[in-house]
Amino acid sequence: MLSSKPFSRKFYSQASPIVAQRLLGSHLHRVIDGEQLIGRIVETEAYGIGDEACHAFRGKTPRNAIMFGEGGFSYVYFTYGMHHCFNVTANQEGMAEAVLIRAVEPVEGIEKMQVLRWGGGGAAHHALQKRDLTNGPGKLCQAFGLTRxxxxxxxxxxxxxxITSARPVAPNLIGVSSRIGINVAKHYPWRFFIKGNEFVSRGKPSS
DNA sequence: AAGGCGATTGCCT
DNA sequence: GGCAATCGCCTTT
Incomplete structure (x- = not known):
């Protein structure tokens, strides 16, 4: 693997759309049960100031409080009664923004991810659908054991x-679209993904 | 105190 | 493509 280092506070202190784009291609590291998991980030979404779809839009609450602090902290929330979503806070203190990590490509610890997703027996059943492991925000949280x-x-x-930096993805290989799964503020072009990567979620048409 | 609904997923038709 | 699952958060009585 290329030499890489964790992103700095300064990096996360930028506006969420900038952070979202720059996170593409970087590596998410997670240690769980003594095992190292690594995923290459291939799809992100930015949520920002004045954005009605942002959880912080209507002010600070216990759930979204972490977004109001400095950038570079995890924001994990529970939704639909069964799924978790993993975000990274962005911008500076008082500027409540975040970037949703929507999909990653497994790089290391794939067997552990399979166990976390499907259990020991289920892994075999899903062996031919590797992409189902982490091609969605709820899926990658389960594969990486991320909860509230x-x-x-x-x-x-x-x-x-x-998260460690990696060789930046060439601009012409970065796709942009409106965000998925929201019912307000659909016009922001704040979903970013690596074109052609098989782990990018299909989601639903968002417009 | 109660009800609506969600930054989703997976199964069913 | 449609829709149920499932529960905590937030808004409204």
């Missing part, structure tokens, strides 16, 4: 959850 107890982790300081 992982909310509020400092990604600059933690050794169990952090």
């Amino acid at each position: 107890s992982d909310n509020g982790i400092d990604l600059i300081e933690s050794e169990e959850l952090f």
Whole structure:
């Protein structure tokens, strides 16, 4: 693997659409049960100031509080009664923004991810559909064992959850679209993905 | 105190 | 493509 290092506070302090684009191609690291998991980020969405789809739009609440602090912290929330979504907070203190990690490509620890997703027996059943492992926000949280107890982790300081930079994805290989699965503020072109990557979620048509 | 609905997924038709 | 699952959060009485 290319030499890489965790992103700095300064990096996460940029506006969410910038952070979202720059995260493409970088590596999400997670240590769970003593095992190292790594995923290459291939799809992200930005949520920002004045954005009605942003959880922080209507002010600070217990759930979204972490977004109001400095950038570079995990924001993990539970939704639909059964799924989790993993975000990275962006921008500076008081500027509540975040980037949703929508999909990653497994790089290391694939067997552990399969166990976390489907259990020991289910892995074989899904063996021919590797892409189902992490091609969606809820799926990657399950594969990486991320839950609400992982909310509020400092990604600059933690050794169990952090993101390392990698060779930037060429601009012509970055796709842009409106965001998926929301019913307000659909016009923002704030979904970013690596063109042609098989782990990019299909989602639903968002317009 | 109660009800609506969600930054989703997977199964069914 | 449509829709149920399933529950915590937030808004409204």
